[in-house]
Amino acid sequence: TVGPQATLYVTNEFIAPDGFRRSASLINGVFPAPIISAKKGDNFKLNVSNLLSDSTMLRSTSIHWHGILQRGTNWADGPVGISQCPISPNHSFLYDFKATEAGTFWYHSHYGTQYCDGMRGALVVYDPDDPQRMLYDVDDETTILTLGDWYHYPSPSLETFPQADATLINGKGRYPKGELADLSIINVDYGKRYRLRIVSIACDASFTFSIDNHPLTVIEADGESVVPVQGIDALRVFAGQRYSVVLVANRPVDNYWIRAMPSVEDDEDPLGTYEGGLNSAILRYRGAKDLEPKTKLTQDIVLRETQLHALINPEAPGRPTQDGGDKNLHFAITYNEKTEMFAINGKSFEPPKVPVLLQLLTGTRPEELLPKDSIITLPRNKSISISILPGDFDAPHPFHLHGHSFSVVRSANTPEDPTPRYNYLNPVRRDTVNLGDEDSGSNVTIRFRTDNPGPWIFHCHIDWHLERGMAIVFAEDPEETRNLTHPPEQWHYLCPTFDNLPESL
Numbered sequence: 001t002v003g004p005q006a007t008l009y010v011t012n013e014f015i016a017p018d019g020f021r022r023s024a025s026l027i028n029g030v031f032p033a034p035i036i037s038a039k040k041g042d043n044f045k046l047n048v049s050n051l052l053s054d055s056t057m058l059r060s061t062s063i064h065w066h067g068i069l070q071r072g073t074n075w076a077d078g079p080v081g082i083s084q085c086p087i088s089p090n091h092s093f094l095y096d097f098k099a100t101e102a103g104t105f106w107y108h109s110h111y112g113t114q115y116c117d118g119m120r121g122a123l124v125v126y127d128p129d130d131p132q133r134m135l136y137d138v139d140d141e142t143t144i145l146t147l148g149d150w151y152h153y154p155s156p157s158l159e160t161f162p163q164a165d166a167t168l169i170n171g172k173g174r175y176p177k178g179e180l181a182d183l184s185i186i187n188v189d190y191g192k193r194y195r196l197r198i199v200s201i202a203c204d205a206s207f208t209f210s211i212d213n214h215p216l217t218v219i220e221a222d223g224e225s226v227v228p229v230q231g232i233d234a235l236r237v238f239a240g241q242r243y244s245v246v247l248v249a250n251r252p253v254d255n256y257w258i259r260a261m262p263s264v265e266d267d268e269d270p271l272g273t274y275e276g277g278l279n280s281a282i283l284r285y286r287g288a289k290d291l292e293p294k295t296k297l298t299q300d301i302v303l304r305e306t307q308l309h310a311l312i313n314p315e316a317p318g319r320p321t322q323d324g325g326d327k328n329l330h331f332a333i334t335y336n337e338k339t340e341m342f343a344i345n346g347k348s349f350e351p352p353k354v355p356v357l358l359q360l361l362t363g364t365r366p367e368e369l370l371p372k373d374s375i376i377t378l379p380r381n382k383s384i385s386i387s388i389l390p391g392d393f394d395a396p397h398p399f400h401l402h403g404h405s406f407s408v409v410r411s412a413n414t415p416e417d418p419t420p421r422y423n424y425l426n427p428v429r430r431d432t433v434n435l436g437d438e439d440s441g442s443n444v445t446i447r448f449r450t451d452n453p454g455p456w457i458f459h460c461h462i463d464w465h466l467e468r469g470m471a472i473v474f475a476e477d478p479e480e481t482r483n484l485t486h487p488p489e490q491w492h493y494l495c496p497t498f499d500n501l502p503e504s505l
């Protein structure tokens with residue numbers, strides 16, 4: 001664990017988290033990256049020192065602090081081509097921003113598919129006055145479970161849509177034909193209550209998360225409190241999403257499997273495949289033997305997607321908003337099999353050479369921003385409504401918006417639950433929402449207020465999809481962006497084009 005002010009060293013190391021050795025791109029030499037732990041109101045000063053040396057992977061870098069709103073500090077948001085140029089090898093860059101919100105976040109490289117090679121970890125902002133804490137009075141709120149998919153070869157060498165080789169919980173797991181590598185162990189005391197922070201650091205996979213014999217209470221989604229939902233047997237966590245759940249350790253003292261079953265493309269892997277410990281971690285009560293659990297996945301485990309759809313924002317809303325946003329956007333996603341590219345409203349996203357923020361700061365007019373047709377200018381202080389149709393590509397698409405949480409006013413229906421779900425009164429707020437599953441073809445509608453000037457990327461968090469163009473950028477209040485965002489001197493030097501910039505900068 002590191003505090004809010006730290007240097008993060010990015011290096012290449014050989015690791016074998018699931019028993020298979022490969023070169024990885026790591027932060028402070030570990031996978032997952034160290035937990036960054038801060039308190040609400042803290043100043044983050046995170047100095048990223050790029051010491052990458054392995055040319056089979058990307059050697060420049062950049063880090064995004066997923067879920068942090070970056071009010072007034074858009075330049076510190078991280079995505080290459082949007083808010084900065086990459087940090088080249090043997091250079092460092094200081095990200096300086098504020099922890100304005102408490103909650104469960106994460107951080108990862110936002111350069112190409114680099115985070116799939118290892119640069120991803122949890123970031124938690126604690127709040128001593130957290131209302132959930134008072135509601136639940138948990139005995140411990142520090143347990144973090146990162147769920148990640150893991151690949152045996154560097155991302156640039158993988159096929160377009162690769163299958164992961166293993167699932168790692170807190171960086172440990174076993175690939176199907178591998179040795180019995182160590183598993184992560186979560187120790188609990190009988191009779192105590194624990195807030196577990198479940199953080200998907202996946203590049204692709206969604207996970208069905210459960211703990212044998214322990215129903216859970218959901219209290220947080222993506223850094224936002226929710227009205228507690230009790231009795232959850234299992235929850236599906238998509239790439240980039242987080243949940244906090246309360247676990248009551250009131251079962252017989254023993255070992256229990258903590259499961260994160262990955263989505264599998266061909267559906268031929270029945271749940272049973274993962275019995276016996278594959279892709280799992282261990283919940284161990286104090287006093288239990290140092291053995292692997294013998295608990296079984298019960299067949300009547302219920303994936304209560306409907307209950308998760310019904311997640312509710314506990315803070316009463318100002319007013320119902322079914323009248324529509326001030327601005328209504330409709331996005332349709334398409335996939336071109338020849339080019340293997342995705343497009344939003346016909347346009348595939350490719351990061352521009354000059355970051356959108358730099359274009360804005362050097363006086364480019366909003367309608368001339370590059371990449372053309374991938375940038376939507378949004379006016380200040382308006383309610384923006386976005387409806388997205390997932391198209392027919394056979395996969396989920398968890399969409400993430402930078403710089404905002406949004407309200408999910410219409411959530412996806414699923415094959416099991418075909419009724420559309422609307423909530424205009426007290427919809428859950430979050431920062432990553434999954435579009436409808438393969439067969440349902442339903443659209444999802446989100447809303448947010450343009451109260452945070454800056455260019456913000458909106459993209460599918462399956463990194464292989466982002467790489468293939470599934471993104472769009474909102475230039476939120478370009479004028480205020482110029483007035484409010486003052487990157488430090490050092491930021492300008494990240495861009496090789498700096499020499500050609502006008503004096504005025």
Ligand code: C2O
Nearest residue numbers: 064066079240400
């Ligand atoms: Cu978690 Cu654009 O990122």
Ligand code: CU
Nearest residue numbers: 397460462465
């Ligand atoms: Cu996608």
